[in-house]
Each structure stands twice: as C-alpha cells, then as structure tokens.
Amino acid sequence: MRLARILERILVAIPVMLGVAIVVFFFMRLSPGDPVDLMMGEAGSVSPREMEALAREFRLDEPLHMQLYHFLTDLLRGDLGNSFVKRKPVARLVREHLPATIELAFGALIISLVIAIPIGIISAVKQHSILDRVSMAGAFLGISMPAFWMGIVLILVFSVFWHVFPSHGRLPFAVGLKTITGFYTIDSILTGNWSALASTLKHLFLPSLTLGAGTAATVARMTRSSMLEVLRQDYIVLARAKGLTEYAVVVKHALRNALIPTVTIVALQIGTFLGGNMIVETVFGWPGLGRLVVDAIQRRDFPLVQGAVIVYALTFVAANLLADIIYTFVNPKIEL
Amino acid sequence: MKVNETSVHFAQASTSDRSPLQQHLYLLGIKLRLQRQNMGNFFQQLKRHPTALLGAIVVILYILMAIFAPLLVPHDPFTGILGNRILPPKWYEGGKPEYVLGCDELGRDLLSRIIYGARVSISVGLISVAVSTVIGVTTGIAAGYYRGWFDEIFSRFADLLLAFPFLIFALGVMVATGPGFWNLIFALCFKGWVEFFRLARGETLSEKTKEYVEAAKASGQGHLTIMLSEIMPNIIHSVIVLGTLRMGSLIITEASLSFLGLGVGTRIPAWGSMISSGRQYMMNAWWISTLPGMALLLLVLSINLLGEGLRDILDPRLKID
C-alpha cells in the first residue's frame, strides 16, 4: 500500500517536471529581443557569420515546436546544452559545482536541525518560560532576516573583527587537498588530511549558519507548535498514567508525533536552501551552483542560466516528492 | 409580547415591499453595520496586541518616509562628493556632523539613500501584493465557485508554478525581461498570485456549501453578486492576513534580486543593491552595507509582527500555537 502511494506520487511528479521544462523553455525563447543578441549581450562585436553559426548551434533557425522537441529530448539524455561563455556543456559545469552546493546545504540542514528541534521541544515543554520567549523572539527575527544581510554581518563580526572564521571560499589552495568525490569533508577524511578537514569545516560554518538560519527559525516554530498540540492529547495523559517519567513522555510519546509535520517541513525547506544558496554562495564566495548561476547572469550566459534553473526546479520537485515519501514513512496512518 | 409581534409584522411588510435590489441593499446595510462594529472591535483587539500595534506604526512610518522621501532627505542621494568617499557615520572619528550615517563608496549621503531606498521596497511590496491579491482572489473565487475547466486550468497552472522555488523563478523571469521596476513587479506577481489563488479557492469551496450562499441563490441573486457580496466578505479576513505576511517575503525577494543585480536598475537606490555594492568596502567601511540591511530588517520585522497580530485577531484558525 505504501509502495502504491509512493509510485503514485512519482507518477504525478513526472508531468510536473515536464511542465517545468516547458515553462523554462518558453520563458527563455519568448523573452523580448533576439536570443542571439541577448546572448551576446555587451560582448557586442560579433560578425554576422558568427551570429549565424551561433543561431545554428542553438537551433534558433528551426521552428519553435522543433526547438522544444530537441530541447526536451536533449534534456532526457541529460544534455542541457553548452555554456556560451565557458564553452563547456552545461551539464558538466553543473556536475562540477554540485558537490560544493550539496555540502553547503547539508551543513545548513544539520546546523538548523541541531539548533531548531531541541529549541522547539524545550520551548513547548517549558511554555511561557524565559527560554521559550527568548528563543521564539529569536525565531521570529530569523524568519524576517534577509540571508545576504545576515551573511555580511556574520563576516563582519567573525572574520573582520574577531578573525575566528574565514570569510571566503571553501578551502585555501595552500592546504592542498586531493579531491576524489568533490565533497571536501569526505575527501579530507578519505585522504586522512585532518588539517584540511578542520579548515573545510571552518569555511563551512558561517555559510551553513546563514543558509540554515531561516529554516532553523521555521523548524523551531513548527516543532514548538506541533509539540504543544501533541502535549494536549489524551495519549499523553495515558502515557503519564502508565507511570512513565516526564522525560520518557516527552521524548518517546510526544516527540514521535510532533516530528511528523516537522519532518515534512524540513524536506520542503530544501526549496528555501535552493533559493538561498545563490545569495549565500555569492556573499561567501562559495564555488557552487549558486555562484555559477549568478556569474552566468552577470555574463548573460543564457544556456547556463536556463540549464541551472531547470536543475533547481527539478531538484525542488524531487525534494517535494521526498517530503511526501518521508511523510508516508513517519505517519503509520498512511499505511491503510 | 404584543409589541414584539407587531414589530415583526412591520419588519416583514417593510422588507417585502422593497424591490430585490433595494432589499439587497438593505441587507447589505445591515452587513456593513455589523462589519463596522467588527472594525471597532478590531481596534480594541489591536490594542491588546502591543507588538502588532508597534509593527503597524513602524510600517506606516516607513510608508510616510517613502512618500515624502524628496522632502526628508538631507542631501542629494544620487550625486556624491568625491571627498566624502566612505565617510564614516558622524559619531565615528573622521565623521562629519551633517552626514549622520556617513557616505558610500561614491561619496553619497547614506541616510538619504536609505530613505530613498524605502521607495523601492515599499512600492514593490505594496504593488506586488495588491496585484497578486487581485489576480489570485478573483481567479480563486471563480475557480472554487464554478469548478469545471476553468478551475482545472488554473489549478494545474498553479501546481506547475509551485514546482519552482520563488527566488529562482523570479530570477529566471528577471533574466528574461531584464532589470526594471515593472519587470520586477511582473516577476514577483507571476508566481505570487498562486498562494492567494489557493487560499481563495479553498475558502470558496467551503463557503459555497453554507446556508447563506444557498439562501442567496434561492432568492435569485446572480452568480457575480453572490461571489462579490456573499463569498468575498467572508474570506477577506484570511486574504488580508496572508497578504500582510506575504508582503514581508516579497520585499525580501525584491532585495535579494537587487542584491544579485536584477532589481529596478542601478540608477535608483534600492537597499539590496546598496548592500551588494558596499560589500567590497566591508573591511574599512562596514556601514555601507550593514545600515541599509538594518532598514530592510526593521521593515520586514514590523510587517511580520503586524501580520501575525492580524492573524491572531482576524483569523485565529491560521494560528500555529
């Protein structure tokens, strides 16, 4: 039954993904002005012959529906076209920059969960206490905080004034890490390069904190409110009447129920990470997908922007799908 | 007893003498009176939410600041004086008393630029929320009311748009259209209406089955009248709450786009682009990028305080704790 539901979700996601690709395609084609002009942008000095070659390269001389057809079949093969500026396949560029982005997203996820869930629980259990008030005020600040500004303030405080954390990049060249997977934390452990690991983690901390802050705030508020809701339930009274300690009541009986909505929210927050990573990677000079896109925008590298937007949207759809699937696993009622 | 009976008769006679339109206006009058009472009650309740009241006051101050920016600025925000490049705020060593918050990298007065920056944030926030609300609520009510192909098309389109993270989508639109004020509004509203659509559609679906709508149908009112004067007043509270809460995030999205260089354009001072350009001078002039951010944070914080207060007062169902 659970499998059937998961399959159904996956089947529903397929047309959505197709729709996403088509929306992106039309947006890029229907934008005002000749795409080639737009692509050349400020570069300007391109001869008509080169323009023609370019138009052929991007199949701009074909009718729109054929363009769409080629675009979709290429996409199915994992071909996102070629970057105009970097003269490389977009898919390869994305692949190269993805590990840094995933590493950052994981850092943000871990930091936000490690902070947010305990705070949410304690705030609910000790409702109206000073700790509750302070952390909920903090969470409120967190949901109102623009990420780029927070990043700048963190850099000012921790890098410029105190010199505790680096402000820029993933790892200094001087450390000399041999890359295997592209995930610097994993690579440094694999090669036993502990100084590189320490440096990687140090570089990771501020960007992760910035990216995770909004999510942490949302998750803390969510955990608190669902915990408050759960603690009012009859089965909590029964758990106490069984003779359980208050700790066991909260951690075993209440938490399992309270985390059902939280887990779903966390998976949905991946969307926030995707949007936020462009900002955070720009602020911290983090060489990931977000930086790549922002660079591509500034250089008018159209195919690259298009490919990256598709990758983002598909990841987002996949994340929502994942949220759905996780939900079926944490909520036994779905088994019906 | 007797008096009551006669007055009931009188009331019945007086309503049945009216034309349907008059009768409708009469009932509408009762409704409006009830709403006005609610509004009185609303201000009473707002007083009991001091944080929401504070938020409302700050937001109003920001709006006034945006409107009267040309009268308020102490200096020209567009042209700088070379000698004032990265001038520190006045309480710092080397600061000048007439430049309260110092100057930016081109020697322009920071306070004046922050005041002008409120114009972009406030107008983008208000206009994009207004446009999103109008589009979303009209299509949402119509979709929920008529169902059928209309609902199907809009719902599928909404689902499709929801497959994009907001910032990425807005960014894609901005890349396609280029920077500019109305392009920005377009980019924000293109996806912004979806949440209002879903809210209005869902509420309409549940309101549609209630007695008062049935009664209106039975008394022969047209579909448009029912949607506008029966359903709309009943979902407007939720819409106001959502609109307020969305405004904060739309303003952040606008600032994020400006930060990435895809905002209203470089010539108009916007907080996002000010923060972005100040980043290069972070080491020796922290104020250039932090102070506009402070203004942004304060605005968004106030809007959210107001929004959560409104939610508690107008639509407690949406409350999370």
Next chain:
Amino acid sequence: MLEIKNLSTHFPTERGLVKAVNNVSLSLAKGEILGLVGESGCGKSMTLLSILRLVPFPGKIVGGEVTFRGCNLLEKKPAEMRTLRGQDIAMVFQDPMTTLNPVFRVGEQIGESLRIHGAMGKESFRRKYGENRKIAERKRVLELMREVGIPSAEERYLEYPHQFSGGMQQRALIAIALSCNPKLLLADEPTTALDVTIQAQILSLLEQINKEHGTGIILVTHDLGVAAEFCQRIAVMYAGSLVEIGPTDVVIEDPQHPYTIGLLRSIPKITGKKEKIKPIFGNVPDLAGLAGGCPFAPRCDFVEDACYSRDIPMRQITDNHQVRCLNSQGQNV
C-alpha cells in the same frame, strides 16, 4: 482500600477560581465497584485524575487526603507516585480513539506498562511466563489481549491503533490498564464514545475483571442507569461537590437529594407505570462564578433561603447513606 478525605482541586482561570473538585470524601472497599455519577463538567474526571495526581495545568490539588492501602498519595514523592501509576492504580479513559498513541503498534503500547514497572522480572510473572523477558512480555500481552476479547491477537499485536475499531481500541486500553494486575481501576466514562451494543460488552468485561481479579473499580459515568446496573454503591456529584452517596438500591429506590431525584426522573423507563420524563430545568452552573451555599439551589424545586446562605454539610441518613441537603433528615457528619 481507597479513602479520599476532603479532596479539593482548583483551577485558577481568567474568569475566577474554578473549584473542580470541592471537598470530596469517599471510600472504596477491596473488590468493590463504585459509580461516580454526574453531568459532564461536574468534576468526576478531575476527581480521578486527582487520585493519580495527574491534574492538568493550571489545576492544582489544594487540600485533602487520598489514602491508598494505608499511604497518603498526596504526600508521596513523584518517583514513588510513578511506580504506583499503571502498576497499582490504572486508568481507562473516555475516548479510545484519541487515547492510544497513533504512532506505536498496539502490542507495543500494551507491553509498555509491563516494561516500565519491570513486571516480567517479578517472581509471580517469571514463574508463569518464563525467564526470557521479551518472550514473556509478548506472551503476557497476547494473554491480556485475549482476556479483554480482542480476536486474532497475534495479528492485532502488530497493528496500529487506527486499524482498530472504537470498541477494540477501548479493549486495548483496558488491556493496558490490566497489564500489571492493578488493585484499583479508575474508569472514566469508558463507554461514552462507543455504540450501545459495544457499551454493554465493555461494561460486562469490567464486571468480569472485577470478579476474577478482585480489582476495585471507580466507574465514572453520566448515566445513572449504567451505574445502577453495575455498581454496588453510587456517588452523585454536582458542580464539584458530592451531593449523595449510598448503596445502589438505596440511592435508586429512596434518593434524598433533589438532584438525584431529578436525575432519576429524567431517565426513560421501559417497565413500570407510565411516567412523564421530567427534565431538570436550568443549566449546569458556571463553576467559575460559584458563590457559597448549595450549588444546586438555583435549579432546585425545594429551595429555601437558607440554601444560599452557607455551605451545606453532609448528613448521615442511614449507616452508609449520606446526603448534602438541608431538607434531608439526619445527623451532620
């Protein structure tokens, strides 16, 4: 076995102090079934929760004694209280649909009490179910499930609460309550949420448990008929106070308090002469605004000025029949 003396539980609310349990005194002998009857919101459930010291925030037990097997529960340390809960005193709740934890399997929830109290390590259980605690626990749970009448216990052991019907859920809850062979069972309207046919089954199950294990039961119900059928004694509560207590036949045949009389009149009877059902007029009073005097006075047919003037004491009518009414004959307690 259980002796409650002058128990009071108060709730400070925005509208004033709510005396949910007001000077309640009652006792329960070993193996006895006592019916605690009253309208909803009269403090019956709070009396039970006060016995277990599980009164929800912001409520507080402000006075009295709850003596269980010679010890005052209100003076026990929290840890001592926990060992009593679920082991010696167990509770069955009103709404089985919301009382089982939705994310744990039913067998696991029944076994939990056994684990908390280390029941499987006890001599008597070890002899009966064997040394291996896990296997013993499973045996015990299956036995309990069969005892309370859950069919195909082996399969249902692994099911989740939402896969159970309401009646089966209530049986599972009774199994949880029975798991450690409690001396005292507090049943808080165990049948209110169930169909009438299931109600009778659950009640006879409770009766059977009482007979077989000698478990003392306090059955809280708003249905005087149910209490009359299953209980040896009946206590009637109104607005936080006990108004009448006595053996079932005495309370039913010769009720002294106007409220009890009213309750009896409002039950439709199938047998006997034709009588009109007489409802009690007026509403349950707002507990927050309760002044002194008899709380029933505003709805009482026999009200006198004196009823409002002071707190009414309990009066002894016969050996074990007590009434809180100025109109009744008898000695103040």
